[in-house]
Structures are given as C-alpha cells and as structure tokens.
Amino acid sequence: MSGSVNLKQEQAKLEDLYQSIFPYLLQTEGHLQEVATRGKGMIPEIVEYVVQAGGKRLRPALVVLSAQLGGSQGDDAITVGAAAELIHLSTLVHDDIVDRAVLRHQKPTVAVKFGEEVAILLGDFLYVEGFSLLAGLNDPQLVDLFARTTRSICQGEINQVRRRFQLDLTLSEYLSFIDNKTATLMGASMRGGARLARLSTDQATALGHYGWNLGMAFQIIDDTLDLIGEEEVTGKTLRTDLANGKLTLPLIWLRDRLQPAEKEKFLGWLREPTCENVQGIIAWVNDSGAIKEGLRQASNFAQQAKNALHSFSDSTPKQTLNAIAQYIVTRTR
Amino acid sequence: MSGSVNLKQEQAKLEDLYQSIFPYLLQTEGHLQEVATRGKGMIPEIVEYVVQAGGKRLRPALVVLSAQLGGSQGDDAITVGAAAELIHLSTLVHDDIVDRAVLRHQKPTVAVKFGEEVAILLGDFLYVEGFSLLAGLNDPQLVDLFARTTRSICQGEINQVRRRFQLDLTLSEYLSFIDNKTATLMGASMRGGARLARLSTDQATALGHYGWNLGMAFQIIDDTLDLIGEEEVTGKTLRTDLANGKLTLPLIWLRDRLQPAEKEKFLGWLREPTCENVQGIIAWVNDSGAIKEGLRQASNFAQQAKNALHSFSDSTPKQTLNAIAQYIVTRTR
Numbered sequence: 001m002s003g004s005v006n007l008k009q010e011q012a013k014l015e016d017l018y019q020s021i022f023p024y025l026l027q028t029e030g031h032l033q034e035v036a037t038r039g040k041g042m043i044p045e046i047v048e049y050v051v052q053a054g055g056k057r058l059r060p061a062l063v064v065l066s067a068q069l070g071g072s073q074g075d076d077a078i079t080v081g082a083a084a085e086l087i088h089l090s091t092l093v094h095d096d097i098v099d100r101a102v103l104r105h106q107k108p109t110v111a112v113k114f115g116e117e118v119a120i121l122l123g124d125f126l127y128v129e130g131f132s133l134l135a136g137l138n139d140p141q142l143v144d145l146f147a148r149t150t151r152s153i154c155q156g157e158i159n160q161v162r163r164r165f166q167l168d169l170t171l172s173e174y175l176s177f178i179d180n181k182t183a184t185l186m187g188a189s190m191r192g193g194a195r196l197a198r199l200s201t202d203q204a205t206a207l208g209h210y211g212w213n214l215g216m217a218f219q220i221i222d223d224t225l226d227l228i229g230e231e232e233v234t235g236k237t238l239r240t241d242l243a244n245g246k247l248t249l250p251l252i253w254l255r256d257r258l259q260p261a262e263k264e265k266f267l268g269w270l271r272e273p274t275c276e277n278v279q280g281i282i283a284w285v286n287d288s289g290a291i292k293e294g295l296r297q298a299s300n301f302a303q304q305a306k307n308a309l310h311s312f313s314d315s316t317p318k319q320t321l322n323a324i325a326q327y328i329v330t331r332t333r
Numbered sequence: 334m335s336g337s338v339n340l341k342q343e344q345a346k347l348e349d350l351y352q353s354i355f356p357y358l359l360q361t362e363g364h365l366q367e368v369a370t371r372g373k374g375m376i377p378e379i380v381e382y383v384v385q386a387g388g389k390r391l392r393p394a395l396v397v398l399s400a401q402l403g404g405s406q407g408d409d410a411i412t413v414g415a416a417a418e419l420i421h422l423s424t425l426v427h428d429d430i431v432d433r434a435v436l437r438h439q440k441p442t443v444a445v446k447f448g449e450e451v452a453i454l455l456g457d458f459l460y461v462e463g464f465s466l467l468a469g470l471n472d473p474q475l476v477d478l479f480a481r482t483t484r485s486i487c488q489g490e491i492n493q494v495r496r497r498f499q500l501d502l503t504l505s506e507y508l509s510f511i512d513n514k515t516a517t518l519m520g521a522s523m524r525g526g527a528r529l530a531r532l533s534t535d536q537a538t539a540l541g542h543y544g545w546n547l548g549m550a551f552q553i554i555d556d557t558l559d560l561i562g563e564e565e566v567t568g569k570t571l572r573t574d575l576a577n578g579k580l581t582l583p584l585i586w587l588r589d590r591l592q593p594a595e596k597e598k599f600l601g602w603l604r605e606p607t608c609e610n611v612q613g614i615i616a617w618v619n620d621s622g623a624i625k626e627g628l629r630q631a632s633n634f635a636q637q638a639k640n641a642l643h644s645f646s647d648s649t650p651k652q653t654l655n656a657i658a659q660y661i662v663t664r665t666r
Contacts, residue, residue: 120427124456128487135468151371151458158379159373159375161450
C-alpha cells in the first residue's frame with residue numbers, strides 16, 4: 001500500500017493476469033473505440049478521451065471469464081463486457097462531477113477538460129451506448145439485468161450524496177452504499193457471462209456471488225486508497241471522500257472505537273476537512289489500525305469471492321478469477 | 334403569445350385535447366408514480382417531486398394515439414409512453430443543470446431543490462427506469478429505437494453546448510440541434526405506437542414524420558417563448574438561451590438580415606447578455622418580424638405533421654393528432 005510500488009510494475013501485474021483473455025479484451029477495446037466513431041460533431045473526440053484513458057477493464061474481463069467458465073467462447077461476451085464497461089465509464093464521468101475530482105488515470109477529468117455540462121451529457125451518451133449494445137443481443141433479460149444494476153448504482157450514489165457530512169453514518173449504511181455502487185455491477189458482469197453460457201441458476205448465482213464479493217473488496221480497497229494512497233500512483237484525485245464528507249470503512253471503524261473526548265476531536269476534523277485536519281485524520285487511521293481493519297475486511301470479501309467458485313472444477317478461467325480476487329486486495333491503484 | 338392568456342385556460346385546452354385518451358394518461362401517471370415507489374432511500378421523494386410537477390405528457394399521448402390509429406388498444410402503449418416520458422424527464426433534469434435554470438413547472442428545478450449532484454444522479458436513475466420499462470416488453474427493437482433516440486438527444490445537447498457563444502451558428506446547425514434534441518424523441522414516440530400496432534413500414538414512417546415535424550414545431554415555439562414568454566405563464570426560467578449564448582431561430586434569422594454596423598451592435602449584445610442588452614434584443618426580435626418568422630416556420634412544420642397523416646382515414650385519434658399539431662403552435666407555455 002506504499003507509494004514505492006512502481007506504476008509500470010503494477011500494470012504489468014494486471015496484464016499478466018489477463019494473459020489468457022487478452023484477445024477478448026483487445027476486441028472489447030475495438031468495440032469501445034467504435035462507440036466514439038458512431039458519434040457526431042464533438043462526440044468522437046470526447047469519447048476517445050475517456051476510452052483511451054485506459055482503466056482496469058475489470059468488468060469486461062469478468063464477463064469473458066464467467067462465460068468461459070461455462071464453456072462459452074462467443075463474441076456476445078465481448079459485447080456484454082463492452083456494455084458493462086460503458087455503464088461503468090458513464091458512472092465515473094458523472095461521479096467525478098459529483099465529487100469535484102480533477103484527475104482520473106493521470107489526466108484531467110472530462111468535467112475539467114471539457115466542462116461540467118459536457119460531462120453530464122457525455123455520461124448520458126455512454127449509458128445509452130451501453131444499453132444499445134445490450135439491446136442488440138436480442139435478450140431482454142440481459143437488458144433488464146443491467147438496467148436493475150444501473151438503478152442500484154444511481155440509488156447508491158444519491159443516498160451517499162444525501163448523507164454527506166452526516167457523521168453518524170453506520171457501517172451497514174456504508175456497506176449498502178458500496179453494494180449498490182460497485183458490487184452489484186461486478187455481480188451483474190459475472191451473471192451476464194453465466195447467462196451467455198446458459199449455466200444453471202445455481203451456477204449463475206455462485207458466479208454472481210463471486211462478482212458481488214469481489215466488488216465489495218474492490219470498493220473497500222478503493223476507499224482505503226482514497227485515504228492513504230498517493231496521487232502519482234493511483235492517477236486520480238485523492239482525499240475526495242474526506243473533502244466531500246463521505247465516511248468510509250476505516251473512518252467509521254475508528255469513530256466507533258474512540259472515547260467521547262477523542263471522538264469529538266475526530267468528528268470536528270471530519271466536519272472541517274482542511275489540509276491540516278486531513279493530515280491528522282490520515283495519521284490517526286494509520287496509527288489506530290483502522291487501515292489494517294479495512295484491508296482485513298476487504299480480504300474477507302475477496303476470500304468469499306474465491307469460495308463462491310468452489311463448485312467449479314479447475315480451469316484457466318477459474319485460476320484467473322482466483323488471481324483477480326487476490327490482486328484486488330493487494331493493488332495500489 | 335401574450336402574457337394575458339390565463340394559465341388555467343391553457344391547461345383546460347390541453348385537457349380537452351386529451352379527452353379521448355384520458356384513461357390511458359391516468360394509467361401512465363400510475364406507472365410514473367410506481368417508479369418513485371421502486372426507489373430506495375431518498376429516491377421516492379425526489380422522483381415524486383419530478384413526476385408530480387406535471388408537464389404536458391405529450392410523448393405518452395403520442396404513443397397512445399399512434400397505437401390507436403393502428404387499431405391497438407393494449408397496455409403496452411402505456412408502458413412505452415411512460416418510458417418515453419421518463420427519458421424526457423431525465424433530459425429535462427440534466428438540461429436544467431446545464432442551462433442553470435432555477436424554475437420548471439412553477440417550482441424550483443431538481444438541481445436547485447436537492448443540489449446539482451443529486452440532479453445528475455436522479456437524471457441517470459430516470460433514464461434507466463425508462464429503459465427498464467422498455468426491456469420488460471420483450472421487444473429489443475423498441476429498446477433500440479429509444480436508445481438511438483436518446484443518443485441523438487445527448488449529441489444534440491453536447492454539440493449545442495460546445496457551440497455556445499459562437500455567434501456564427503447557422504440556421505441548418507440550429508435545425509440539426511432541435512432535430513436531435515426534440516424532434517427525434519417525438520418521432521420515436523409515434524414509431525413506438527406504430528410498432529405496437531404492427532403497422533406497415535410505410536404507415537410507421539408516416540407517423541414518425543408526424544412526430545418529427547411536431548417536435549420541430551414544438552422546439553421552435555419553445556425557443557421563441559424563451560425569448561418573449563412570461564415566466565408566470567410558462568412556469569420556467571426564461572431567457573436562459575440568451576444567458577447561455579444559445580442562438581435560436583429568431584436570433585439567427587435577424588442576424589442574417591442586418592447591415593454590418595447593426596449586426597456588430599446586435600452581436601455585441603448577444604456576447605454580453607446583461608439585463609439591458611437582453612431587453613434590447615427582445616425588442617429587436619419583436620420589431621423586426623423575427624418572432625413572426627419563428628412562428629411561421631413552426632407553423633410550416635406543424636402543417637407538415639398534419640400532412641403526414643393524409644393516408645390515414647378519419648378517426649378520433651387522427652382528429653386528436655391534428656388538434657395537437659394546431660395546439661403546439663398556438664400554446665403560450
């Protein structure tokens with residue numbers, strides 16, 4: 001979790017994991033690039049800016065691996081993966097406005113580069129492109145799966161925004177936010193792949209659990225990196241949660257363990273996230289073991305993800321999914 | 334077009350037009366209300382705020398009338414109409430942020446009432462609810478029809494935003510913006526109804542033309558009302574186009590008819606939309622006949638809309654569609 005880890009090393013690690021599905025991810029990139037060329041006027045330039053910024057492409061990878069686990073190698077997994085990524089990119093573009101972030105993947109956010117108004121509309125455009133891809137597959141249940149997921153994401157975000165600077169936020173509220181915001185889409189990506197492979201309900205449910213638990217682990221780590229990461233490593237604006245009054249797992253855990261006087265001081269710092277107070281908070285979560293607790297809970301979810309794959313026999317996609325669960329909790333960006 | 338028209342009278346007029354489809358619109362309201370109850374946390378309150386604010390419900394009316402014209406009376410028209418309205422409401426919520434509008438249907442906009450962040454996310458939620466309703470109908474072509482439409486809307490809006498305060502905007506660029514922003518969705522609403530009624534390609538195309546031309550007329554009038562309407566009648570923030578540097582038909586028409594010296598003065602006022610300059614612009618478009626020209630061109634589109642119905646034999650839905658085309662160009666809000 002320290003800034004000494006080299007960014008290039010980190011990227012190489014993820015590329016190693018993706019080795020078995022690399023041709024699929026390349027085709028996914030092709031799909032995403034195509035979306036840009038379909039736009040008129042100023043759209044291609046802006047879509048390309050978002051797509052070329054990169055990202056982990058975790059959701060497309062999950063769709064492909066889940067389909068492969070079920071024995072399906074078809075092109076539809078690439079389409080569903082691209083759709084999941086477009087929905088994800090759309091939420092990132094909108095979230096960066098909501099969180100007033102200025103940096104994403106080492107580059108200015110869409111809102112900063114092209115203006116907030118364009119960012120709002122571009123997010124809408126990316127949503128629609130995602131649903132448009134899904135609609136082309138002639139399977140209304142797939143559209144419905146991702147529609148329900150996107151509804152969850154919006155709900156999670158709205159409810160989190162409405163609870164900003166309300167420092168009585170409970171752990172279960174926080175877990176429900178990240179369930180809606182992140183875990184549901186990763187679960188849906190796995191379920192989407194399972195559907196393409198026509199897996200049984202039980203198997204699809206198991207793969208959905210893998211994705212959901214992976215998403216929970218992923219978001220807890222993301223929120224932890226927001227506290228202790230370094231911007232040159234993560235490539236995005238950090239400390240936005242503190243600046244936006246969003247309580248995350250390490251903060252909630254620590255708050256609930258403080259004596260009244262200390263707690264008052266801690267809440268005072270959270271209420272006024274000046275540079276000095278933010279530094280104080282970061283030292284406090286580090287020293288108190290709150291960061292460690294975040295990592296521990298993330299690891300638990302990652303373990304649950306792996307457990308969900310138990311009933312599947314050993315195979316390259318299963319090994320890759322296990323390795324991704326491992327990677328998620330050790331990543332530094 | 335004057336402020337002396339009574340708001341209640343105006344509402345009564347629209348209700349008269351809708352008389353034959355009133356039960357359908359009531360069920361549409363039920364659908365929209367249901368969306369609110371499906372949300373968790375703070376969502377129901379905010380969705381209800383948007384839905385209960387009212388509106389003309391023109392798009393649901395078009396879907397139902399188009400389906401009726403094709404002899405279909407099923408519930409699916411209500412679902413498609415509700416979806417079209419949700420997509421429309423979503424664009425309104427986002428547009429009001431982009432345009433920094435404070436008033437809509439006599440009430441503060443979502444962005445003003447609940448904050449810009451919530452408005453961004455609520456717009457996303459409404460989009461998804463719309464597509465979710467469509468996905469439930471098991472007809473991927475319907476999803477695709479509205480996905481393409483929504484893509485148009487985003488493109489129209491982005492391109493318009495990017496051309497703000499660029500005072501060389503041409504009439505054909507303006508017409509392309511309103512085609513994307515408004516006409517395409519009204520066309521899709523008619524096509525959606527036609528599809529439910531399983532009309533022939535020619536008949537569906539004709540109804541699509543009706544909707545498209547109606548939309549063009551509608552938006553030109555909307556943009557004209559933005560210049561000369563009164564806020565207590567229209568119920569929304571006016572003069573936002575001028576404040577946001579958006580050239581609309583009357584402004585473009587006038588600009589292209591001015592002598593160099595006058596044109597320079599006019600462009601200077603457009604560049605700096607202070608209260609005084611806005612008053613000057615409004616007097617100018619009124620006196621020069623530019624407003625009349627806007628109404629004339631809107632009437633032309635409304636006439637094209639009516640012409641598109643020629644091949645259909647006389648019936649109550651046809652009469653209603655004709656009356657709506659008439660209403661559109663005489664409305665004051």
